[in-house]
Amino acid sequence: MQQTHQRFSEETMGSLEFRPDIYTYxxxxxxxxxxxxxxxxxxxxxxxxxxxxxxxxxxxxxxxxxxxxxxxxxxxxxxxxxxxxxxxxxxxxxxxxxxxxxxxxxxxxxxxxxxxxxxxxxxxxxxxxxxxxxxxxxxxxxxxxxxxxxxxxxxxxxxxxxxxxxxxxxxxxxxxxxxxxxxxxxxxxxxxxxxxxxxxxxxxxxxxxxxxxxxxxxxxxxxxxxxxxxxxxxxxxxxxxxxxxxxxxxxxxxxxxxxxxxxxxxxxxxxxxxxxxxxxxxxxxxxxxxxxxxxxxxRGMSLLGFGAGARSYGINACYRNSSGSANNTQEVMKYISDADTGKYHRTGVFLTKEESLRKYAIGHIEALDTKEFESRFGISFKEKFYGIYKKVRDLGLIEEGEGMIKLSKEGLIFRDAVAYMFFSEEAKALEEAYRKCE
Ligand SMILES: C[S@@+](CC[C@H](N)C(=O)[O-])C[C@H]1O[C@@H](n2cnc3c(N)ncnc32)[C@H](O)[C@@H]1O
Ligand code: SF4
Known part of the structure; x- marks a missing residue:
């Protein structure tokens, strides 16, 4: 049993690239x-x-x-x-x-x-x-x-x-x-x-x-x-x-x-x-x-952020006060001058239904209520994400109960890699480009 677990884990590890902690989408x-x-x-x-x-x-x-x-x-x-x-x-x-x-x-x-x-x-x-x-x-x-x-x-x-x-x-x-x-x-x-x-x-x-x-x-x-x-x-x-x-x-x-x-x-x-x-x-x-x-x-409660690097998460949009430039001093000074003029130069995005649905899946990835998902988005979770569902199930990373899909003990270790699977193609391309700037 121990041996099976060991072999399984090595295979699993090899097939999933580590992703730095992913909390927001x-x-x-x-x-x-x-x-x-x-x-x-x-x-x-x-x-x-x-x-x-x-x-x-x-x-x-x-x-x-x-x-x-x-x-x-x-x-x-x-x-x-x-x-x-x-x-x-x-x-x-x-x-x-x-x-x-x-x-x-x-x-x-x-x-x-x-x-x-x-x-x-x-x-x-x-x-x-x-x-x-x-x-x-x-x-x-x-x-x-x-x-x-x-x-x-x-x-x-x-x-x-x-x-x-x-x-x-x-x-x-x-x-x-x-x-x-x-x-x-x-x-x-x-x-x-x-x-x-x-x-x-x-x-x-x-x-x-x-x-x-x-x-x-x-x-x-x-x-x-x-x-x-x-x-x-x-x-x-x-x-x-x-x-x-x-x-x-x-x-x-x-x-x-x-x-x-x-x-x-x-x-x-x-x-x-x-x-x-x-x-x-x-x-x-x-x-x-x-x-x-x-x-x-x-789990979807809005967050209102204040300060130079603060992000805010609303129901239909996410935004932040900084513009994301690498010059931190400039960002703090910009925040101070924005506060003085009352005109903030923010960056952000309004959510389409598709992105809301992905955001929901990522936010609830550790324990997802499939009935709640379907009633919110009008499509079944398994139908929408069948490829991902099959992959994580075959890897033994999830457990299924009545109306619930949960990451298993093993799955929790790979939470970031699983979350990344729910990124849209556009989001993945932007992340890859960002990582290449390292
Ligand atoms: C904003 S820092 C605040 C804590 C405080 N400034 C400090 O460093 O003790 C919050 C946490 O983020 C984590 N952190 C910072 N940079 C990180 C990185 N590049 N990758 C992963 N975790 C990071 C650290 O564990 C840190 O304690
Ligand atoms: S630079 Fe500042 S915020 Fe970042 S980890 Fe060090 S002490 Fe914390």
Whole structure:
């Protein structure tokens, strides 16, 4: 039995190319420049998520493709004012909605002072006076070295109940070669501080495939992480993004098979330590753990984003504030000047029925209700995607129940590769072209 499983896995791995984590569809590569993107034509669900992007960092990591800058000209205060301005401008969209989650992403939003963070939360509360009654999760991303006891105590008082901390690895050489500052002792101390502060949901981000990492060293970082019993652990397999240091360096990184092997070995470690697998790359220890914003957004709850690199997902459109240029400083300055003039230069796409249907399949890929699919789109899931369905079924990646198709335990490991199968031909061509810029 063990032998069959082993052979099957190797065959499966060989036939599926690893795809960097795919959460959103359509991807930004499909966005078009639409000056004065007509937000009044975008519809949003009644329950919404709010995302705020803070682009400042103390370091530029070798792999990072997010919109981020070192704050060389001390513009953080100015930027926060512009975020508040943007929130005020879209008061009419926020009013009357039930805001379920609020997430501060980056960059490194934990570089904000409590007073700056408070200004943004306050602006949202003014636009949406029921905020306190509807919010289920208020989350912030942090680098380990930015975690300080007093500051996070104030964050907690402002309502922060989830902190995701970018540990990435507990190995000195992997952290150093990534050009990061959080050597293992800093990450450990940050985790101890978050516990003392009493953050409800402490999340550790770990990466798979960092430069110099091996399957064995990854496993050691997982074991070290488990010893701290964070409420949630999220695994991020390294995506080589154009215009990053790592893409220009062309170092040899982990192959698809090794990445999938890391997913598999960590699954065993987490499960035997009492963690529950919440989705393909997330483990939680008890009810505290999880990431509501991501779960809700994937299943179709709209997301309204504010800030330079923020994306928004409505029912009929997706858009973002940045234009996607590689010049991060220019993007942040453009955002500031857009906020001053009140005329935002966004990029985005309105969804056709075909793209809505693909978006739905990708968002629900881990557990898809086939009856719901058919009633929404007027076509059966198996009929529409017969080729994909047959392939993943034959590979043993799905389980079928009454009206449900779910990724099997094996299928969860390959979630990204399966999601990619649902991309339209146009989307695939744009992704391939983008990857060639590496
Ligand atoms: C925007 S970062 C925010 C966290 C914080 N700035 C830090 O680095 O500690 C969110 C997470 O994305 C992941 N990440 C960043 N670049 C990535 C890449 N190229 N491929 C996969 N994951 C990546 C990292 O695990 C990181 O913790
Ligand atoms: S990984 Fe985090 S700290 Fe590093 S550059 Fe990206 S956002 Fe900044």
């Amino acid at each position: 359509p991807t930004p590569r499909m966005y078009k420049h639409l000056d004065a993107f007509p937000i009044n034509e975008v519809s949003f669900t009644d329950d919404i998520n709010v995302y705020v992007h803070i682009p400042f960092c103390k370091q530029i990591c070798s792999f990072c493709g997010y919109l981020k800058i070192i704050d060389a000209f001390n513009i953080r205060g100015k930027y926060v004012e512009r975020v508040v301005k943007e929130i005020k401008k879209y008061e009419m969209v926020l009013k009357g909605k039930r805001i379920k989650t609020l997430h501060f992403g980056g960059g490194t939003p934990s570089l904000l002072t409590p007073s700056e963070l408070g200004k943004i939360i306050n602006a949202i509360a003014i636009a949406n006076p029921c905020l306190d009654e509807t919010l289920e999760e208020v989350s912030i991303e942090a680098t380990p070295e930015s975690v300080e006891y007093e500051k996070f105590l104030e964050y907690r008082e402002l309502g922060i109940n989830r902190v995701s901390i970018g540990v990435q690895s507990f190995k000195n050489d992997e952290i150093s070669s990534s050009r990061r500052h959080n050597l293992p002792h800093t990450s450990k101390e940050a985790l101890r501080i978050l516990r003392r502060v009493g953050i409800h949901n402490i999340v550790v981000d770990l990466m798979i495939g960092m430069e110099g990492q091996t399957k064995e060293s990854f496993k050691e970082s997982v074991k070290e992480t488990i010893s701290f019993r964070p409420d949630t652990v999220e695994l991020f397999a390294l995506g080589v993004v154009p215009n990053t240091y790592i893409s220009s360096k062309k170092t040899s990184l982990m192959k698809s098979e090794e990445i999938y092997g890391c997913y598999r070995s960590s699954n065993e470690l987490f499960v035997e330590s009492g963690y529950v697998q919440a989705c393909h790359n997330r483990y939680t220890i008890k009810e505290n753990g999880g990431f509501l914003q991501q779960d809700y957004a994937l």
